Amino acid sequence: MSFDARAFAERSRTAGRALLRASTRQKDAALSAMAAALRAQAPRILAENALDLADARAAGKNEAFLDRLSLDARRVEAMAAAVDAVRALPDPVGEVTERWQRPNGLRVRKERLPLGVVLMIYEARPNVTSDAAALCLKSGNAALLRGGSEALRSNRAIEGALREGLAAAGLPEDAVSLVPTADRASMLELLKLDGLIDLCIPRGGEGLIRFVVEHARVPVVKHYQGVCHVYVERTADLDMAEALIVNAKASRPGVCNAAECLLVDEAVADTFLPRAAAALKAKGVELRGDAPTRARIDAVPASDDDYGREFLELILAVKVVRGFDEALAHIARYGSEHTEAIVTGDAALAARFTREVTASAVMVNASTRFNDGGELGLGAEVGISTSRLHAFGPMGLKELTAQKYVVEGEGQVR
Numbered sequence: 355m356s357f358d359a360r361a362f363a364e365r366s367r368t369a370g371r372a373l374l375r376a377s378t379r380q381k382d383a384a385l386s387a388m389a390a391a392l393r394a395q396a397p398r399i400l401a402e403n404a405l406d407l408a409d410a411r412a413a414g415k416n417e418a419f420l421d422r423l424s425l426d427a428r429r430v431e432a433m434a435a436a437v438d439a440v441r442a443l444p445d446p447v448g449e450v451t452e453r454w455q456r457p458n459g460l461r462v463r464k465e466r467l468p469l470g471v472v473l474m475i476y477e478a479r480p481n482v483t484s485d486a487a488a489l490c491l492k493s494g495n496a497a498l499l500r501g502g503s504e505a506l507r508s509n510r511a512i513e514g515a516l517r518e519g520l521a522a523a524g525l526p527e528d529a530v531s532l533v534p535t536a537d538r539a540s541m542l543e544l545l546k547l548d549g550l551i552d553l554c555i556p557r558g559g560e561g562l563i564r565f566v567v568e569h570a571r572v573p574v575v576k577h578y579q580g581v582c583h584v585y586v587e588r589t590a591d592l593d594m595a596e597a598l599i600v601n602a603k604a605s606r607p608g609v610c611n612a613a614e615c616l617l618v619d620e621a622v623a624d625t626f627l628p629r630a631a632a633a634l635k636a637k638g639v640e641l642r643g644d645a646p647t648r649a650r651i652d653a654v655p656a657s658d659d660d661y662g663r664e665f666l667e668l669i670l671a672v673k674v675v676r677g678f679d680e681a682l683a684h685i686a687r688y689g690s691e692h693t694e695a696i697v698t699g700d701a702a703l704a705a706r707f708t709r710e711v712t713a714s715a716v717m718v719n720a721s722t723r724f725n726d727g728g729e730l731g732l733g734a735e736v737g738i739s740t741s742r743l744h745a746f747g748p749m750g751l752k753e754l755t756a757q758k759y760v761v762e763g764e765g766q767v768r
Contacts (some may be wrong), residue, residue, distance in 0.1 A: 389434040
């Protein structure tokens, strides 16, 4: 059966207009029903995911990819809990963010409204299907979801549960629509539908995102890479620094907020690097270091390409720096404006770091892994924007709205 992208998007747009009339109570009822359906249909979702995983293993996908694709009972419950968390958040639609009165008596206010139809293009991560659907629904947007071929069975099962929840609340099922094919031709057709699709959010590898940006005629929120640094400054608590770098690198190495480079001030390198190396190697991390690093620990020689690389696996670049300014210069050269962290006991340097480092999230004495919508209290996220337009950082409910001016008067003319 051929895929009619325009008709598909038109159904989403019709559903989006219907959501403009939906009350907060109705949207919340739908979200409750969606979470309940995810839990009830967990066995089917897991069975379909097992088939996707078997195909991915047969295709030789690496462990990081398999981790992103894999679901288990705990992860399905986390998906349902994320939908519940979004339901509990305040409805952003209609929120008044500013108001003032003009000298001629006009009353002006800015209030939030939905974007319209949000196209999500993503790879491997089935949880994105439910996260995006929940956030779009609560913010009044229709979600048009285009997952990758590797997760097509999983995503179809999840979509079925979500649409069941929408129907139970009396909302149009087309408010959440999964593109039924994963071929590139369908994606190209969708990316041309300016006027039907209001925003595209690609989430996946750099190659996918660059392909979307190159071919899109609709607005695109970009996120090319997550090259995240942890800088251990000379006044750092070294116990804290060790725990943070192990968590930032090894807890889930295949995600975009995992650390990819460790910077260590030369004043503490003799003490810190051996203990950090031992802790990281105990987790299976391969270290690639510059000459000063290798003089202190056993590490693979790092090439210049290793700095600025998103490994997405248990590999970490390490560099010894001569103070705060060299650390900032390294981050400015190699960072991707995703997440940067400093471990320090110096409040003044922490303040300088947060002011001078450009990233969607800047961490002081905390793991890079906290740059995540759920961890930051957004309920969930549709992605992390590293383009400084419209949204910067995790995109939650408010980032899925625009703002309009509402002007009230008593017959004033200009």
